[in-house]
Amino acid sequence: MSNSRDIPFETTHLVRDTCLCLHTQRAARALARRFDEALRPVGLTNGQFSLLMSLNRPQPATMGSVASLLAMDRTTLTAALKPLERRGLVEVRPDPKDRRSRLIVLTPEGLSLLSRAVPIWEATHKDVEALTGGEAERLRLHLRALS
Numbered sequence: 001m002s003n004s005r006d007i008p009f010e011t012t013h014l015v016r017d018t019c020l021c022l023h024t025q026r027a028a029r030a031l032a033r034r035f036d037e038a039l040r041p042v043g044l045t046n047g048q049f050s051l052l053m054s055l056n057r058p059q060p061a062t063m064g065s066v067a068s069l070l071a072m073d074r075t076t077l078t079a080a081l082k083p084l085e086r087r088g089l090v091e092v093r094p095d096p097k098d099r100r101s102r103l104i105v106l107t108p109e110g111l112s113l114l115s116r117a118v119p120i121w122e123a124t125h126k127d128v129e130a131l132t133g134g135e136a137e138r139l140r141l142h143l144r145a146l147s
Helices: 007-017 020-042 048-052 064-068 073-088 107-128 138-144
Strands: 090-095 097-104
Touching: 007 020, 020 048, 020 107, 020 138, 048 073, 048 107, 064 073, 064 097, 073 090, 073 138
Parallel strands: none
Antiparallel strands: 090 097
């Protein structure tokens, strides 16, 4: 006989219907697919777009600041940067103030690609916001509270 206890099927339905984590994950995957498809003509995924956009700043970004903004650990960020580096879209350089630290720089090629991607993102984002029935700002507020 098993030591596992039975979980009523009603509990499965309760989780399916009410779990904020499940619904957030489903929405995130659906949004990711939508933006991936939209950005495909410029050869970017939604994650790559977000990473490149996070580097569009007056001064080079630190690994820590980008990892924090994108809510990822440094190892994941390093892995995400590799294909962008190979394509010449970003450069990772030693920080001249602290050679142990690394700075991430958006290259001119990266900026050019990003400038082609932004109008695609704007149009797709407008379509997604329309799906919220005028509640996009409220949704952003709640998502920020959860993150």
